[in-house]
Every structure is written in C-alpha cells, then in structure tokens.
Amino acid sequence: MIRSKYFYMKKVYDKEGKYLGIIEDLVLDFFCGKIIGFKLSLSSLFSKKNFVPIDKVISINEKVIIEESVKFNGLYFKDIKRLEILNLNGHMLGVLEDLIINRENYNIVGLIVSTGIIEEIIKGKKIFLIEDCILGEQSIMYIGNKNIELKILAKGLVNREDGRKEKA
Known part of the structure; x- marks a missing residue:
C-alpha cells in the first residue's frame, strides 16, 4: 500500500x-x-x-x-483534499488528508482523515474505507460502522488498554 x-x-x-x-x-x-x-x-x-x-x-x-x-x-x-468528513448525524469527524492506494491495481483502499493536531498526537489519525464514504459537493459522508475504527499511530508507539501510549 x-x-x-x-x-x-x-x-x-x-x-x-x-x-x-x-x-x-x-x-x-x-x-x-x-x-x-x-x-x-x-x-x-x-x-x-x-x-x-x-x-x-x-x-x-x-x-x-x-x-x-x-x-x-x-x-x-486536490479538489477533494481538506473536505470535511461528516457522519450520518452531520457531526464532523475530520478532514480528508491523504489516500491509501493499492500499488498493484491503483484501487483506493482508504481515506486518511486528520482530526486535529492535538487529537492526532493523542489518538492518531483515522482511516476510513472508501466503500464506507459517499462524496458530495461540499463534504464526504461517512456511513460506516462507528464501532470499528482503523488508526495510524505515531511510529514506535502502541495503544494500551487504558488509552495511553507507550513505546513498542
């Protein structure tokens, strides 16, 4: 990827x-x-x-x-980068920052979502699967399961069960 x-x-x-x-x-x-x-x-x-x-x-x-x-x-x-990503209730989940692409067939696998500098440091960036997203004119609607989250964490850090991070 x-x-x-x-x-x-x-x-x-x-x-x-x-x-x-x-x-x-x-x-x-x-x-x-x-x-x-x-x-x-x-x-x-x-x-x-x-x-x-x-x-x-x-x-x-x-x-x-x-x-x-x-x-x-x-x-x-560049036309859709920085578009807001909203859930079904209209709450902002973040903004589109980057794409994850399959190198073999150039399919877009996921969207990397920036949630804010402080939240990224604490919780990491979110990743949404493209099939769970609908592109609109002014935003992207996320229709996926809110109980399943994919994240990118800072290099060398792992999440503990209590939510804190520690070195791997």
Missing part, C-alpha cells in the same frame, strides 16, 4: 525518453474507488495533453515512463 504523496513531483518521460513534466495531481474515480490517471505539470507551454491514463503508464519508480498523454479534465485529488 502506498499513499498519494508517493506520486507527487515524479518526473514523467515518454517511451522515447522525452521529458514531459512532473506529476502534479492524481485523477480519481471516487465512486469506483480507483486512480484513473495523473495530471501533469507540463514542461512545454503549448501542449494541452496534461493527463496520463493509468493504462498508458509503463513504469512507476523514481521516474514515470508512459506511452502517451492526452487532453482530459476530471476529479483531481
């Missing part, structure tokens, strides 16, 4: 070795839970081909090698 920031600022080349630009953003199909491609920040001022479909990507390592880029406009991760 990888996070969305793994892709940002990677240099993109076509299969002939020509430098095209860098990955500026991820293009999502939120309803299918997939990354469908990448938005490029182009090195050429005159090219309008700013999208790389995921099926045209040959290799993603330190550099990204692609078959071709096309003109496209869609839902970018």
